[in-house]
Amino acid sequence: MAILTTEGLTKNFGGLRAVDSVSLDFEEGKLTSVIGPNGAGKTTFFNLLTGLIKPDSGKIVFKGEDITRLQIHEIVRRGISRSFQILNLFNEMTLFENVWLGVQAQQGHGTELFADSNKYSSIREETHRIIKETGLSGKEDTPVNLLSYGDRRILEITISLTTKPTLLLLDEPTSGLVSEDRKRISEFMKRISSRLTLVVVEHDMDVVMSISDHIVVLSQGGILAQGLPNEIRGNEKVQEAYLGGQYCLA
Amino acid sequence: MSEFLGEFFSFAMIGLVNGLVYAVVALGFTLVLGVMQVINFTHGVLFAFGAYFAFTIQRYLNLPFWVSLIFAPIFVGVVGLILERVAIRRTYGGNPLFGLLLTFGMAMALEAVIRMVPIWGKIGYSVKAPDFVAGSIELGFMTYSKYRLFLALLAIVIILLTWLFLEKTPYGGIIKAGAYDSEMIMALGKNLPRLRMLVFGLGAVLAGVAGVIAAPIFSVKPAMGTDILMPAFIIVVLGGIGSFWGSVIGGLIVGMSKSMIVMVFPRAEDIIPYVIMALILIFRQRGLMGEKSVLEA
């Protein structure tokens, strides 16, 4: 069952066709990786799916509803969430506050003008619980810009989980990490993939091959190929697109 | 009937001429805004300096008009360069709020300087038009001030020269591109500090020369800088930030609307540019010729 479908999704920037008539189905409960050379349009694709930019043509359907014209917060409230390739945190705030804000939203608060936010124990407890789950306990009061890069990467994903999405888009979650941390995140993704549908943009082929149920290859804004990991591994067109085997798929 | 027509054209001409002056001012403002993302509050006071320098050269040095036309803008340009080098430069890359506030404070101090200079002082002056264009000319159904026609001509020449500079010279081309998308300049790897100085200097020169030519028709007083700043803001927003023709057309729209409204509802003279701006913004979010720019981040 496809939880998310795009039909002919297209986006141009000036003369550049960033996303070229992309029609895709994303199976519910599966982990789909989106791969492709730089500039293939992957981040733009995520931006379109989540409402950050509007497509020039095409449709996006989520759980049967056309969400193409919706605003970001409306899409998020329907169950889609996303993490960013370039860290997009609340830099001057503490770890606790970073997670808090999402939990507060998910529990339906934000418009109370006169209540003391410290009194919301349900938000506080849930925030602590989430931080514990990600293994970052003890660093709650650290300003985020003082955390290590690896911790910040985890936080980046954690924040996107606070909204309790059914569909999570992760944009290069292991970007810039050393192999230990990559494994950590890889395991983390496998763990959560049982609870929700994941779509992951990744460059690390080891990670991609080990976690994906399905792979989509984008190149120059269009779909080059898609299928099971094994199928993609042996696909010549895909190997070519990655500039003569720069990314070893074997 | 011909009386009404005469009056109508008279107002229209005033609006056109004023509009051309506004256009020159707005041009300098929009280039700085577009390329450097600085809302330059000092632009108005630089305009005033242009007028005051011209006034000083003519009245105290007794030199002919063309001397002030050449040298006053140069002086203003130098002042602008100093401001850029000493202060404004420090605000790049930071919160744009700071650049805005900085130029706000500087404009205030500089306007006070005008009031403090002994030969300038707080009162207004009227500057005489140069002799060769003094007086008026018969235009069939109306008489018109020769100087205003001359002024219109000068303004058009200045606009064209600026256009030539932007279109035909390499630095001009970079500025033109950068006015829309300053990230592009960085990508091109050109000497950014020098470029910024150039842009700011150009903006200052344009403000200064506008001040020189406008001096005979606007009254030369310390507040003239603040008075012209608001129209400049409006024109730039209305015409599109960073857009050359947007500033020119916007300038004409503002100039014309102000003078025409005086014919029917004089009290609205100050407000009409805002109304037009609001209307344009409703239908074209970025102004008449604006494009999506880095400024909206």
Added chain:
Amino acid sequence: MQSQQQWWKKLTHPMVWIFVLFFFFPKFPFIGKFLSLGTEVMIWSLFAVGFNILLGYTGLTSFGHGAYFGIGAYTAGIIFLRVYPGFWIPLLLSIVGGALFAGLVGLIVAKKRGIYFALLTIAFGQVFYFIAFRWEELTGGETGLSKIDRIPIGIPGLFQIKLSTSINYYYFCWAVFLIATIIVWKIVHSPFGKVIQGIRENEVRTRYLGYNVYFYKWASFTLSGAFAGLAGGLYTFLINSAFATVLDWTQSGNVVMMNLLGGGLVNFFGPILGATIFISSRDLLSTYITRGSDFFHFELDWLFIYGLIFVFVILFIPTGILGLISGKKRTVLK
């Protein structure tokens, strides 16, 4: 013991000693007699604290909030002179006036970003300024409105307080200032307050958490407009008149300056410090400058000094005085 510590912390909380200071100000030697100045300081502090909801907490720079101060001022004056010569009604309506017009403008500007936001707030501010200046029938034009008296307040039959004396009006404004500051404190420490700070830190991410950022920006704009209106109303009753000059964009620049100078970007109480310094030194400086001018036979313009101070603050102490003292960079406001 913990509860003693807590008690001490509560007692020395800035909220407490600031208001204690202001309470005893009239008793201070030498300066205590400048009641009108003291009242003005509190009024502008109220304005600045409310404005900081928008500037310091939401991170939006409006350069046209002087307009809502002015609208509040005129609302109080017009209601008093033309509709009902009371006290509470004009004052309460000044809040409504400020909020209403800020709300209307907010609908438009909350959608805008970056420079367009700043320019539009300036533009709207100027529109209101010119309306106040030119709509003579309503606002008295250049001459403004006058003879707006402070009538006694109280409960008929029980007690009456004459507000017409400077000292009584000082304490009335003190009470309003206290209540308003507590309200702003509650707002910025509420869930709403957390969201607007999120917007300041990272607007896009805040959207991605499911918050309707446009609503929050609009609300922030409107709330600060309400406080501006209240301050305007109090000011009208202070000087018993209303003038268009308060709506000018240079006044809007003043309140931004106050917030910055005091450290409103890093501390809740920064605006109060900034307003106090600004209003006091404005009067002090003008007096000394005039004396200095006479002495040196050179007319030094007060605005020249003011402009230079402005520039100095921006370049060297952008986090303001409180920021300097606490050594904080731009940080989450406590």
